[in-house]
Amino acid sequence: MQIPTHCTLCPRACGADRTQALGVCGGGRQVRLARAALHFWEEPCISGTRGSGTVFFSGCPLKCCYCQNFTISAQNFGREVSTRTLADIFLRLQEQGAHNINLVTAGHYLPWVLEALNLAGPGLTIPIVYNTGGYETAEALHALKDVVDIWLTDIKYVSSALSAEYSGAPDYFEVASAAARTMCRMAGPPVMENGLLKRGVIVRHLALPGAMADTRAVLEFMATELPKGGFLTSLMSQYTPFYKAREHKALNRRISTYEYRQAVNLAVELGLTQGYMQEKSSAKEEYTPSFNLEGVEDKT
Ligand code: SF4
Numbered sequence: 001m002q003i004p005t006h007c008t009l010c011p012r013a014c015g016a017d018r019t020q021a022l023g024v025c026g027g028g029r030q031v032r033l034a035r036a037a038l039h040f041w042e043e044p045c046i047s048g049t050r051g052s053g054t055v056f057f058s059g060c061p062l063k064c065c066y067c068q069n070f071t072i073s074a075q076n077f078g079r080e081v082s083t084r085t086l087a088d089i090f091l092r093l094q095e096q097g098a099h100n101i102n103l104v105t106a107g108h109y110l111p112w113v114l115e116a117l118n119l120a121g122p123g124l125t126i127p128i129v130y131n132t133g134g135y136e137t138a139e140a141l142h143a144l145k146d147v148v149d150i151w152l153t154d155i156k157y158v159s160s161a162l163s164a165e166y167s168g169a170p171d172y173f174e175v176a177s178a179a180a181r182t183m184c185r186m187a188g189p190p191v192m193e194n195g196l197l198k199r200g201v202i203v204r205h206l207a208l209p210g211a212m213a214d215t216r217a218v219l220e221f222m223a224t225e226l227p228k229g230g231f232l233t234s235l236m237s238q239y240t241p242f243y244k245a246r247e248h249k250a251l252n253r254r255i256s257t258y259e260y261r262q263a264v265n266l267a268v269e270l271g272l273t274q275g276y277m278q279e280k281s282s283a284k285e286e287y288t289p290s291f292n293l294e295g296v297e298d299k300t
Contacts, residue, residue: 001083001115003029009110010061011137011175026059026076027108031116033081034058034072036089036295038098043234043276045197046100046129046152053098053126055089056291057106062133063168064156066208066245072291073105074243079296086116089295094126099196100150102129107136110143117147127198134176135169141182151183151201158217166208166248177221184230190274201231202275206239207263210250215263223270233275235267 007016007023016023026032038051046052056069058078071077081089090101101124106113117128127149134154155176157163163172183201190200203222207215222233237260245251264277 001111004111009137009140010107011135011169011171012061022059022076023108025061025108026074028080030080031083031086031109031112032058032076032078033086033089033296034078034291034293036093038093038096039102042102042131042152043197043202043232045192045195045232046102046150046202048099048196050097050099052100052102052129053090053093053096054102054104054131055086055093055106056104057109059108060105060133061108062135062172064133064243065166065248066239066242066251068238068240068242069105069291070243077291079293081296083112083116084119085297086112087119087121090116090120090124092295094124098126100127100129102131102152104131105133106130107132107140110140114143114147132179134179135172136175136179138178138182141179141186145186149187149199150197151187152204153180153183153201154204154206155180155218155221156206157211157214158221159211159214162208162211162214166251177225180222180226180231184227189227189230190232197232202234203231204234204236206236207255207260208239208251209253209255209259212259212262216266219263219267219270219272223272228271229274231274233267233272235263235272235275235277237263237278 003019005017014024022028035056039054040047040051042052058072058076060073067073129150130148131152158173160170164170187201191198205218
């Protein structure tokens with residue numbers, strides 16, 4: 001594996017020399033993890049009954065001001081581990097009964113992840129879930145094509161004004177919409193077995209307060225531009241004003257019942273009924289796991 005000396009792993013293409021310094025995402029020369037444990041708060045077809053073997057990577061190329069995982073994404077909390085340790089973590093989660101390995105925001109560690117999956121070898125038989133904010137390059141997706149079974153991606157916004165203001169990424173929709181199309185093409189329609197997703201794409205959208213026009217635009221994109229029956233929709237209502245959200249007037253509250261009903265009705269009208277609609281009562285802070293380095297041990 002070669003550590004990038006002029007990093008272009010994500011669309012920011014910040015050019016960091018990762019052998020010497022951290023990039024804009026917080027990624028350095030070694031993988032950094034905040035937690036690796038069974039997790040029960042993903043969509044039911046991912047969490048199942050035994051949990052998803054979820055590996056939270058520290059750092060993130062997106063800069064969402066409301067990130068519920070800000071201690072790891074923005075503040076880079078975590079511990080460095082070798083790729084051998086990462087491979088062992090995958091295998092240990094499988095032994096613990098995980099239905100899948102769920103790589104959360106791993107794109108800025110792509111070469112390390114590929115090496116760890118390779119080191120884990122054919123003994124790692126459960127599906128690999130790539131859980132991303134959708135801000136991914138075409139090159140990264142193609143590099144993952146043969147190892148990822150399930151793409152769990154976001155379409156957060158259509159408006160570049162919103163994505164610039166809230167996530168520091170004016171090109172977000174251009175990038176994330178292209179990524180979602182590519183994922184649908186690569187994975188094909190969802191394959192379920194005993195209520196668990198084995199292969200396919202879940203496209204998530206988190207409804208934000210005061211942004212119903214953009215939620216409408218996102219849902220319309222999903223209904224008209226992504227292949228019908230080619231993915232599952234996950235409409236989420238759990239928005240809570242974390243991190244720097246309160247600095248933005250519109251984000252300083254949870255979404256209203258009226259807003260959520262509007263979003264759900266629109267999804268139904270548009271035929272986006274294959275998937276999940278979260279209860280509005282899911283907007284609880286306890287759904288954020290504690291990032292306490294559980295399961296992250298470097299024995300090298
Ligand atoms: S992955 Fe990180 S270091 Fe690499 S281009 Fe993106 S922000 Fe920069």
